Amino acid sequence: MSRLAGLLRQPRPATEESRRIRLGERDLEYVLRRSPRRSFALQVDHRGVRVAVPWPATQPEIERFIRSHHDWLLGKLAVRVPPAVMTVEDGALFPLLGESCRLRLGESGRSARWRLGADGVEELVLPDGPGARKALVRALRARALPWFGERVAEFCFRLGHAVPAVRLSSARTRWGSCSSRSGIRLHWRLIHLPPALIDYVVAHEVAHLAEMNHSPRFWAVVAALYPDWKAARVRLRDAGRALPVIDGADAALIAED
Numbered sequence: 001m002s003r004l005a006g007l008l009r010q011p012r013p014a015t016e017e018s019r020r021i022r023l024g025e026r027d028l029e030y031v032l033r034r035s036p037r038r039s040f041a042l043q044v045d046h047r048g049v050r051v052a053v054p055w056p057a058t059q060p061e062i063e064r065f066i067r068s069h070h071d072w073l074l075g076k077l078a079v080r081v082p083p084a085v086m087t088v089e090d091g092a093l094f095p096l097l098g099e100s101c102r103l104r105l106g107e108s109g110r111s112a113r114w115r116l117g118a119d120g121v122e123e124l125v126l127p128d129g130p131g132a133r134k135a136l137v138r139a140l141r142a143r144a145l146p147w148f149g150e151r152v153a154e155f156c157f158r159l160g161h162a163v164p165a166v167r168l169s170s171a172r173t174r175w176g177s178c179s180s181r182s183g184i185r186l187h188w189r190l191i192h193l194p195p196a197l198i199d200y201v202v203a204h205e206v207a208h209l210a211e212m213n214h215s216p217r218f219w220a221v222v223a224a225l226y227p228d229w230k231a232a233r234v235r236l237r238d239a240g241r242a243l244p245v246i247d248g249a250d251a252a253l254i255a256e257d
Helices: 002-009 059-068 070-079 132-159 188-192 195-207 216-225 229-241
Strands: 015-023 026-035 041-045 048-054 093-096 099-105 113-116 122-126 166-169 176-179 183-187
Touching: 015 059, 015 070, 026 059, 026 070, 041 070, 048 059, 059 070, 093 188, 122 132, 132 166, 132 183, 132 188, 132 195, 132 216, 176 195, 183 188, 183 195, 188 195, 195 216, 195 229, 216 229
Parallel strands: 026 048, 099 122, 166 183
Antiparallel strands: 015 026, 041 048, 093 099, 113 122, 176 183
16 A cells, blocks of 8 residues: 555656647647646747646636736747758858858868868868768867867966866757866857857856856856856847757757856
């Protein structure tokens, strides 16, 4: 009996289902997630609208919650633009450190190489074939890691802190993360962005070495490392939504850590 009682006390697993609600003149589809949580939450990202509620919540309560955020929700949906899908072909342009870079395929050689084109535009030369898309990602990651490492070292010097390990990330919703054990991880897609925005993300994560939280003291450290952080934070959100999609795992990034 005691074993059965223990099983009965186990929390119910979370469930997800598709729902629809009428908002003004629009039928809105959303994913409803029920779990042991205690509060209601509303999220809009590349997947669409998601509503998280506690198990006991009734459908009228859920719909009242959604309607109470009517203006915010429709505003988010109005500016949500699907990320551009990049066609991996000879001559295709993609952003690299905030500038245009040209892809060259089909030339001799087995490995990726960077060069300056005759018109002054930087070019990435890759062998053509079915593996070109993966080769492009590998080349961008290889370009990103040393760049990020140098910037982390620079901001650690400003902070007066030892330089931690720096690794690349492919997280769906985070530009970076910081751990006292594993060091700093930065999303490889940051390599598309202008150096000033990369520096903001780096400064944000380096600040966590001093304050492993988002308290006022943490933001004071960020401000000391990167005084224009508020403007950069807004620009980063907009820039993240405009990045090209290179592989199926790419998504618009909107959060910092």
